[in-house]
Amino acid sequence: MSQPAVQMSVPPPSHAEVSSPWSDAWRGFRRNRLAMIGLGIIVFFILIAACAPWLAPFDYKEQDLMDRLKAPNGEHWFGTDDLGRDIFSRIVYGTRISLWVGFSSVLGSIAVGTLLGIVAGYYGKWVDTIISRLFDILLAFPGVLLAIAIVAALGPSLQNALIAIAIVNVPVFGRLVRAKVLSLREEEYITAARSLGMKNSRILLHHILPNCLGPIIVQGTLGIATAIIEAAALGFLGLGALPPEPEWGKMLSDSRQFIQKAPWTVLFPGLSIMLTVLGFNLMGDGLRDVLDPRMKS
C-alpha cells in the first residue's frame, strides 16, 4: 500500500480563542449563581479590608467611656462596646485580621501539606508510611483542641494562632494531595511522560502538581472559612489576638456578658464571621462543581 497518509478530513474543533481547561472552569463557575454570590461577598470583604482607614469613622482602639454600650445610631452605626469603642470601625479593621489569618494560614497549610503529600504519594514506601502516620497523629486530635495546645505552647498572640491553625490544617491538604498523586501516578499520561525520558522532578512539577491544583483550590477556599472560624474560636478563648486588636472572635467573647443589655455588641461581630464564612463556603462549593473531581472531558 502506498497511498499518502490520510489527511484529517474532519475540520478541527472550532476555537476562536484558545480555551484552556482553566478558562473553561471559569466559564462554568460564572454560570453558578450561588458561587458568584460567594465571590461577591468575598470581594466585598476584601474591599472593606483594603479601604479600612477610609471607611472607619473612628479609631478602632479609641475609647469613649461616656459613650459606653450605645445602641446603633447615626454617629455609631453599629453602636459601641463596653469601653465606648465604635463597633463599626472595629469590625472594619477586624476584617483585615480575619482575612489575613484565613488566607495566610491556609497558604501555609497548602505549602507544607502539598510538599509532604506529593513526596508521600510519588515516592511511596517508607517515606509514605512516615508522612501518613504523622498526618494520622495530627488528625487524631480535634482541630481546635490541637490549636489550643499549640498556642498554649507558643504563647497567645495572633501570629501564634495563625501558625497553630496552619499546622492543624496541614494534614487536610497533605492527605488530599497524596490521594490525588496516587491516582495521577496511574494515569497513562504520567507513564507516557516517563516513557519519553522525563526526570522525576519534571514529572512532579510539570505534570503531577498542576493536575493536583483543582482539588487544592477547592479545599483551600473551604479551608479559609474553617480557618476564620478557628481564629475566632481561639480569639474567643483569649488565645488569639490580644487586646485591643479588633478580632471578631475576641469581640464576641468580650461582649458576651452584655448580650441581653446590648445585643448589638455580639450581633455584628457574629454576623461578620457568618457572612465571610458563608462567602468562602459558597465559592468553594462552586469551585468544586467545576474543578473536582475531573476538569472536564
Added chain:
Amino acid sequence: MGSNLLEIHNLHTHFVTERGVIPAVDGVDLIIRKGEIVGVVGESGCGKSVTSLSVMRLLPQPPGKYAGGEIRFKGEELIKAREKRMKQIRGNEISMIFQEPMTSLNPLLTIGEQIIETLRVHMPIGKKDATNRAIEMLKKVGIARAESIVRSYPHQLSGGMRQRVMIAIALCCEPELLIADEPTTALDVTIQAQILDLMKKLNRDMGTAIMMITHDLGVVAEICERVVVMYAGKVVEEGAVRDIFANPRHPYTQGLIRSIPKMDEEQSRLYSIPGQVPKPGSITEGCRFAPRCEHVMDICKSKLPELISGANPAHRSRCWLNTTQEVAN
C-alpha cells in the same frame, strides 16, 4: 535484512505478589531488526505488554522483577543500564505509544507544549525552533491546520487526532524503535485504518522500527512483516506474516486465525478457542496450551516443546505436533 536493533533473549519478568511469584514473561526470545515492523500477538494477560514495559524498564518494581535473560538494544544491555542512561534512551531512541489516546496526553498542557517539552528534554533546542519542529511533526502525522492545533488542548481533539499527536510526540526525536501497545484498539475502525497507514508511512519515511503489540491479527496482516505469537508468557510461534497466515503451525495460532470473522463465508457462529487463558501462576509442566488444544497428546501434558523451525528456518513454532511430524518425515 538490516542488523538487529533489539534482541530479547530468554527474558523472565515476574510479579512478586503476596500469593507468590507470577511469571508474566517466562523465557521470551524476540528480535527486531532495523526498520522492521514486528507484530506481537496474544490474548490479554499473555505477557505482551509486560514484555514491552520490560524493554522500556517502566515496570514498577516491586511488584515487577527481572528474573533473568537479557534485553539488548543496539548491543547495549538495558536491564543492567543505569536509570540515567534509560532516561536518555526513552523518548529519544525508543519511544512508546499507548492504547488509550484519551488519557495519554496531559489535559492541562497544550499539544505544542507537550511536543516541545519532549524535544527539549532530549536535545538542546530553543523554544522557537522547537515550536517549528512541533508544527512540522504534526503535519507529518497528517494533522491539518497544525499551526492552530499546537495551541489547542487535548480535550478539544478527537480520539484519532489525539493518537496522531501521541505518535508525533513519540517520534519527534526520531527514535529507532517505536513500541506501540495496542495503538488502535480504542479507535473507530475507519480511524484505525488511517492510523495504521500513518504508522506504515512513517516507518518507511523515517526508518523507525515498530514493535506492534496487538490482539488483532487484522492489524498484523495490515502492516507487519513478521509476527510473534505469545501465549501465557511464552512465544509459541514466530515467522513472516504471510507464512503464518498461509500455514499456521501452532494450534493456538490456527485458532486465532480461525476466529477472525470472514466476510465471504456464511457463518452462523464465530469460531472461538474453547477454554480460557491459564491463570498466571497456575502453569504447571508441559505445553501451556495443552488444556485448550484439540490435538492434545500425552507428551504435551508432561513436557514443554522447544521453539523449533521446520523446513523454513524463519518460521518457528513450539508444538509437539510439528516435532513429531518432522521426526516422521
